[in-house]
Amino acid sequence: MKTADFKVISHRQIADHIFQLILTGEEAANMTEPGQFVHVQIPGKTAPLLRRPLSIADAEPAAKQCTLIYRAEGPGTKQLAAAGEGDVVNLLGPLGNGFTSAPEQDGKAVLIGGGIGVPPLYYLAKRFAASGIALDIYLGFRTKGEVFLQKAFADLGQTTITTEDGSFGEKGYVTDQIKALRGNETFYACGPRPMLRAVQEAAESKAYLSLEERMACGVGACLSCVCESARSVNSPYVKICSDGPVFNSAEVKI
Amino acid sequence: MKTADFKVISHRQIADHIFQLILTGEEAANMTEPGQFVHVQIPGKTAPLLRRPLSIADAEPAAKQCTLIYRAEGPGTKQLAAAGEGDVVNLLGPLGNGFTSAPEQDGKAVLIGGGIGVPPLYYLAKRFAASGIALDIYLGFRTKGEVFLQKAFADLGQTTITTEDGSFGEKGYVTDQIKALRGNETFYACGPRPMLRAVQEAAESKAYLSLEERMACGVGACLSCVCESARSVNSPYVKICSDGPVFNSAEVKI
Amino acid sequence: MTDLTVNLPGMAMDNPVMTASGCFGFGKEYSQFYDLNTLGAITVKAVTAEPRSGNPPPRTAETNSGMLNAIGLQNPGMNKAVAADLPFLEDYDLPVLVNVAGNQQDDYVNVVDHLSRQAKLSAFELNISCPNVSCGGLQFGSDPESAYKLTKAVKNTTEHPIYVKLSPNVTDITEIARAVEEGGADGLSMINTVLGMKIDLQSSRPLLGNERGGLSGPAIKPIAVRMIYDVSQAVSIPIIGMGGVASADDVIELMLAGASAVAVGTANFADPYACPRIIGDLPARMHELGWKSAQDLTGRSWNHCKSPLSTLR
């Protein structure tokens, strides 16, 4: 594992507050597992104390490129948004365990993303599509202005967009859409906790959930980023950074 | 009094660790008194907590320009050194009381600068030269690589340079040079404490000393920047930022 | 419309933002920048009975997101303060909180007695927490018994409300807070600076003339928030919160923690317009977060169902 400097190839706003950052660097060669994340050192004269975890939204390991998609919200991500072409961004990663299981033979993959949980699903969708796995994609956003990647996803599989205010796609929550599903689907979800909880409940078959928690080290050393385990007795928590961020839905209490 | 944004017109290194920063801004119109200083907010994504006091090395009030010359030494000034053309630097000032007294009729002005105390003397020298006042200028540096402005000063008056290691000009301290002087000179000095002390002792006639001390507010409110007063009984300290930085040598114990 | 007014004993404030003692002189310097009436209130530099010369320089040093100061209560003494400094503020229409310091109980009583009769002011702030003087000050701030007695003695001296300024350099700040409340304090100010030090690597000696200094600025804000949170639940007198406040968000955070008003110190140095800027930003920021009145903020981090609500969220 390493920290490595990446160079900004392109950086642009793709929706309200949402930025797409394309980077190049040797370490991108190792970014082969969708669902992993990088721990980003915010560039600037004085960096914030801690790195910021961001999912790998896309990667071309051979071309040594990767894409991060993030919401410029707090001070750190707002400062990141100022990085320009040619600037250097230091990444620690790829970190954690991603989406490693494919759906069962002939099964369908149902991808469910909410808001800023959508990015890692893109890299996953690309992989599944390339392997010929059938995809049903449900993406939820607050409002029209915050919708992103819908075309990119639509190219890969059947894509349904929901917005809370109905300003784009279906009105309501992405989880309303999946209630009807009952079959041999395998669920792959990333988004806010209530959404993940709904998926956990709805999913009779297998579900893989990508979790978020505040992190410090990003590598499993500080015990910041825990989530209650549904299994273990002795150690009641799992570490999202190193045991996750993707968990089998049966492993975690959320 | 105001804080105001200035724009960088030019910024270049003029000697080892020494930078010359030329700025333009409306407030430069008020920079008419040599020896005053500005309190500089270091630009950057995250500014240091406090401003940095820097003397006005030169100003063209009509043209709304001013020049700062500084040594990039600690974290703040090193960060300042990264400001590029067109960048914005916020200044509070002009602050304090400068060199307000001319030499007596027919008297000579002896300017004595040490290291990073040299810059404010330049603006003073220009003023004196323009008023036809005869100038003797003594500038001391550590070593050849750190000498700056010698040509600019030489254009304005008789200029003697000393270096501690003899690598340029006379070897030794600038204060060795002035011991011989005894007459109707008025001294104007800025530089390290030992130098100012030597000037204070050497000067039989009048001397004006520009002092430095660590500052917080820069405007007289916090009592950070005091120097022992040679006069007052009740309040044993003077404030360098608002009573000075230039004092009549008889006013201060240094 | 966002209602910014807050009411503290002796101080009816148009907004909850005031200046912190020692960071604003007696107001004169900053009156060159803006109309002081913009402020919710003003706290002046510590006044002692006799003139004090303070500590030798250097008196300040920068640290990460903070600064150390060891001014040492330099001030002209109460007579000169009454004659030369405090009158300046009479031209303004805002509450004036006068910070008072001393070595022993009688000093505080003397100054408060003298100023109560001679000066126009709204309330006193007893500085029992200055880390930068060798005797007095801090010791009252760390011993509940003497803090109680001091407060009581001062209360007997004046009709003016008394705020006691607490030191963070104690094991249990709620203990001191309760003691001064019992002693009759009308309010608390907290926190004073945190004891700290910086060493100059070139000389290998402490950088400050007085060796140790008081840490202020954003670095200490989490400490202030914690202490205000704890103390506001332990006493029922209002708290003037301070420690690293530099934005409207910081004001809101300290008020949610339990402060009824907030003082700005160190932030004035980098930005002389800090206070009016913060006051200007407050209404919009409060509106964004769903708050209608500044008074509603106080203690809301622990007191969710405080009633009656002056407004409903």
Next chain:
Amino acid sequence: MTDLTVNLPGMAMDNPVMTASGCFGFGKEYSQFYDLNTLGAITVKAVTAEPRSGNPPPRTAETNSGMLNAIGLQNPGMNKAVAADLPFLEDYDLPVLVNVAGNQQDDYVNVVDHLSRQAKLSAFELNISCPNVSCGGLQFGSDPESAYKLTKAVKNTTEHPIYVKLSPNVTDITEIARAVEEGGADGLSMINTVLGMKIDLQSSRPLLGNERGGLSGPAIKPIAVRMIYDVSQAVSIPIIGMGGVASADDVIELMLAGASAVAVGTANFADPYACPRIIGDLPARMHELGWKSAQDLTGRSWNHCKSPLSTLR
């Protein structure tokens, strides 16, 4: 040649830089980044008798130049630590300091007794200063009498040297330091985190799951320097200094203040290579400042003519 070696009870270190407890797990994670033998020593996460689950998340929050944590001593318990975690470090040739925590005196004694017999380690660090647990921990750190007794009891249990880790959240840290020295402590570790809190403006609730947390990082360095400066003059046992160290300059500053070795905590999170980077930078920086040996740095801010000098400046 700059001599970086330092010698502390039970720990002969190649250089004065070690890891701080809780910020480096049991070493395994960071061994992916560099050879742990580069370190002067390693301190592992607190071990308790029984497994501890720690506090509910969120457990960390960023502050200005600092972070708050409320991990709450999550650890697998001494049995699993001995079986699964500590053996990993046996492959390395460096001193291992084992941090021990508990609710009451017997807990500490049990853990130390058990580990002394079952594990390979160099010394113990008694964590009597964890701000993130409701009982035990911090109370030993703020009461000289119980700190003395605890130290004494643990000393009677083991042959291994004992370092006691002090809390900064006290009125007079030198009092506790003297008490544990008297109790037989071989060294001190200081400082643990400073109690702090952050409020989430969106929810208007404390951000951390455990409400309060411990402040670490550069923000607290001036506090650490002051306390090390004071304590090193009050006791004659060595001090492992910590609090905001992120550079070679910081190591030098804490040692000049009075530390004999220095631990790096929070800085590992932003830069997993923080320790080897700092160790790499030390010789050149010491040379620039005129120091030949790390041992000479200790306490030089107050002890100018300490003799004998191992080298002359």
